[in-house]
Amino acid sequence: AQSVAQPEDQVNVAEGNPLTVKCTYSVSGNPYLFWYVQYPNRGLQFLLKYITGDNLVKGSYGFEAEFNKSQTSFHLKKPSALVSDSALYFCAVSYPPTGTASKLTFGTGTRLQVTL
Amino acid sequence: NAGVTQTPKFQVLKTGQSMTLQCAQDMNHNSMYWYRQDPGMGLRLIYYSASEGTTDKGEVPNGYNVSRLNKREFSLRLESAAPSQTSVYFCASSEDRSYTDTQYFGPGTRLTVL
Numbered sequence: 001a002q003s004v005a006q007p008e009d010q011v012n013v014a015e016g017n018p019l020t021v022k023c024t025y026s027v028s029g030n031p032y033l034f035w036y037v038q039y040p041n042r043g044l045q046f047l048l049k050y051i052t053g054d055n056l057v058k059g060s061y062g063f064e065a066e067f068n069k070s071q072t073s074f075h076l077k078k079p080s081a082l083v084s085d086s087a088l089y090f091c092a093v094s095y096p097p098t099g100t101a102s103k104l105t106f107g108t109g110t111r112l113q114v115t116l
Numbered sequence: 117n118a119g120v121t122q123t124p125k126f127q128v129l130k131t132g133q134s135m136t137l138q139c140a141q142d143m144n145h146n147s148m149y150w151y152r153q154d155p156g157m158g159l160r161l162i163y164y165s166a167s168e169g170t171t172d173k174g175e176v177p178n179g180y181n182v183s184r185l186n187k188r189e190f191s192l193r194l195e196s197a198a199p200s201q202t203s204v205y206f207c208a209s210s211e212d213r214s215y216t217d218t219q220y221f222g223p224g225t226r227l228t229v230l
Binding site: 009032034036041042043044045046049051090094102103104106107108109 | 120147149156157158159160161164174206208210216217218219220221222223224
């Protein structure tokens with residue numbers, strides 16, 4: 001069975017500092033990995049995804065993620081955090097359809113708090 | 117282009133009442149999904165529809181039914197609401213059945229069952 005783990009419930013970082021939100025995965029076969037962000041009282045917004053190719057994936061709002069196959073990780077990063085980045089971040093893995101639509105399995109989420 | 121829209125935004129029900137959550141997308145996507153979000157549990161798939169006329173169970177389908185009314189619309193029905201169904205419900209859609217496709221989410225419906 002496919003799964004993702006987000007080991008930190010909350011990450012605190014000062015504005016201007018680099019941030020990392022961790023995600024590890026467990027899949028059989030090739031992993032297809034996604035990051036979404038949820039601002040308060042809003043739906044999930046797509047940030048980026050890894051399908052194949054370059055291990056460093058660039059996404060929206062200056063975010064990027066590094067795929068590491070040997071460590072089965074897909075950590076989300078940003079070189080310089082903004083207060084407006086404060087939100088709930090979800091890692092997800094997609095698994096192949098078995099005759100029907102593809103499906104996502106989500107991690108439990110990590111709350112990012114950026115302070116001045 | 118509104119993307120994925122959901123109605124209502126908020127709803128309070130009493131135990132045993134029924135209701136239907138509505139979802140529509142204007143991106144001409146083939147696949148649509150219903151998730152619930154509970155604190156500390158991430159999002160869990162309730163039902164999905166790969167195409168118009170087809171629906172399948174997800175991880176937590178008990179107590180729910182769905183209808184793919186047409187390509188645009190996918191509704192979720194609670195026949196007899198229970199307090200355990202208090203949650204935030206999200207609808208999503210994606211272009212086709214490739215597992216590399218991005219899912220796009222609606223703004224959610226916050227449901228409380230008393």
